Amino acid sequence: MGRTTIRDIEAKHDAGEQLTMLTAYDAPIARCVDAGGIDMILVGDTAGHNHHGYDDTLPVTMDEALSNTAAVARGTEEAMVIADLPFLSYGTSLETSLENAGKFMKEAGADAVKLETPPEGGTTVEIVDRLTELGIPVMGHLGLTPQRMNEIGGPVVQGRDGPDSAVADQFVETAQELVSAGVFALVLEAVTEPVAKRITEAITVPTIGIGAGRHVNGQVLVITDLLGLGNEGYRFEKTYADLETEITDAVGTFVDDVSQQAYPAREHVYEPIDE
Numbered sequence: 001m002g003r004t005t006i007r008d009i010e011a012k013h014d015a016g017e018q019l020t021m022l023t024a025y026d027a028p029i030a031r032c033v034d035a036g037g038i039d040m041i042l043v044g045d046t047a048g049h050n051h052h053g054y055d056d057t058l059p060v061t062m063d064e065a066l067s068n069t070a071a072v073a074r075g076t077e078e079a080m081v082i083a084d085l086p087f088l089s090y091g092t093s094l095e096t097s098l099e100n101a102g103k104f105m106k107e108a109g110a111d112a113v114k115l116e117t118p119p120e121g122g123t124t125v126e127i128v129d130r131l132t133e134l135g136i137p138v139m140g141h142l143g144l145t146p147q148r149m150n151e152i153g154g155p156v157v158q159g160r161d162g163p164d165s166a167v168a169d170q171f172v173e174t175a176q177e178l179v180s181a182g183v184f185a186l187v188l189e190a191v192t193e194p195v196a197k198r199i200t201e202a203i204t205v206p207t208i209g210i211g212a213g214r215h216v217n218g219q220v221l222v223i224t225d226l227l228g229l230g231n232e233g234y235r236f237e238k239t240y241a242d243l244e245t246e247i248t249d250a251v252g253t254f255v256d257d258v259s260q261q262a263y264p265a266r267e268h269v270y271e272p273i274d275e
Contacts, residue, residue, distance in 0.1 A: 001029070002079040003111055004039055006184045012039070013206040019185075019218025021082075021129045021208055022226065025051040025068045027075030030222060034076045040208075041076060042220060043069040045084040049151055050224040057146045062100060066108045073109030083110040087147045089110045090115055090127055100134050109118030109191065112137035114187065116145035119167065121174040125181050127232055132182030140183040141197070142171055143212065144190035155234070157211070168195045172202045179203045187220065188212040189234070211236030 012019055025047040033041055043257050048057040048273040054093040069083040083104035090097035104110040113131070117124040126132055128138045143158045161167050175186055185206045188196045193213030202206045206217035211234060221237065224230050239270040257263035266272050 003076070004078060006080075006112075009039065009184060009206065010082070013217055017033070017263070019206055019208060021218060021220035023047075023050075023220070023223045024072050024266045026044075026069045026075075030072040030075035032098065034079045038079050039218070040080045040082055040220075041072055041111070042082045043072045043084060044222065045049075045086050046222050050222060050230065056149065058087045062086060062089050065089075066103060068111050069104055069108035080111045081109065082112045083108060084112050085113055085115045091123050094127065094130060097118055098130060098134065098136075101127075101131055102134075105136060110140055112184070114139040114141055116147050117119060117149060117174060117178060118145065119170040121177045125174070125177045128183055129181040138179040138181075138183050139208075140175070141189065142186060142187040142191070143176060143196075146189075155190065157190050157192060157208050159192040159200075163192075163194040163198045168198060172199055175203050179205050188216060190234075193210060212250045241270075 008054060008166060009019060019039050021042055022031050022033050022038050023042045023044040023046055030041060043062045043065070045057040045065065047064070048054040048060040052060065053067065054060070065086045067081065069081065070177050073081050085101060085104075089100040101113045104113050113136060115124055115127065115138065119142070128140065131138050133223040144152065144155060149155065152167060159165070159168055159171070171191070171221065183205060185208055187208045187210065188202065189200070190201060190211040194217060196209060196212035197215035200216050208220050209216035210220045223234060225237045226240050228239045254263070
């Protein structure tokens with residue numbers, strides 16, 4: 001069947017179907033997510049705290065992100081694989097931005113890249129325009145952008161002033177600029193539902209919400225939140241499993257079995273000695 005393409009995404013959007021996206025950072029989880037029928041897998045810089053153990057996304061390096069992306073690409077057969085560009089891997093210069101984005105496709109096997117954009121757009125809009133001109137598909141990202149958390153002042157929900165505010169106007173304008181520059185989809189993170197609805201209605205490409213309410217064209221969650229592996233406690237999260245408890249219990253059972261010499265048993269041994 002092959003990987004999901006931008007045409008497939010466009011077709012679902014045109015048909016009014018909701019799009020699905022989850023993060024993944026390694027091959028085993030990517031295989032499971034892919035087998036579950038997801039449209040897109042985002043190799044997010046959320047790997048910083050959910051995979052590498054950092055406090056946030058900022059320390060993630062190009063090498064780490066490329067390694068994560070390559071692992072996910074190897075574990076995926078059908079979902080589109082989208083690589084998150086790490087903090088300061090883009091924006092310092094146009095040339096560096098293009099080279100780093102290209103590495104995710106040439107070296108890691110990604111199908112597209114994603115980058116965060118501030119409400120006023122600016123430099124990143126220019127980068128998107130050049131990337132898409134060169135044939136690198138780009139997913140945009142507006143709202144609460146984690147790489148700008150220090151500037152924003154923390155995990156603050158965007159758009160509290162309402163859908164007719166100056167902030168909302170700026171989001172809509174930037175979203176339209178990103179679409180003109182060539183993004184094939186746009187992530188809206190931690191945006192009030194009325195503002196997300198206004199943005200969605202103002203552009204022609206699908207919006208993918210994470211904490212952006214119901215009036216968007218698809219949803220994305222962080223895989224560790226979905227699986228119950230260290231839920232961060234945000235209002236928008238929904239936990240579909242409790243793997244943290246299951247894994248802890250399984251490890252405890254293994255410790256007990258080994259301590260009591262119940263494992264390995266005869267069936268686990270090559271050429272067992274019968275006493």
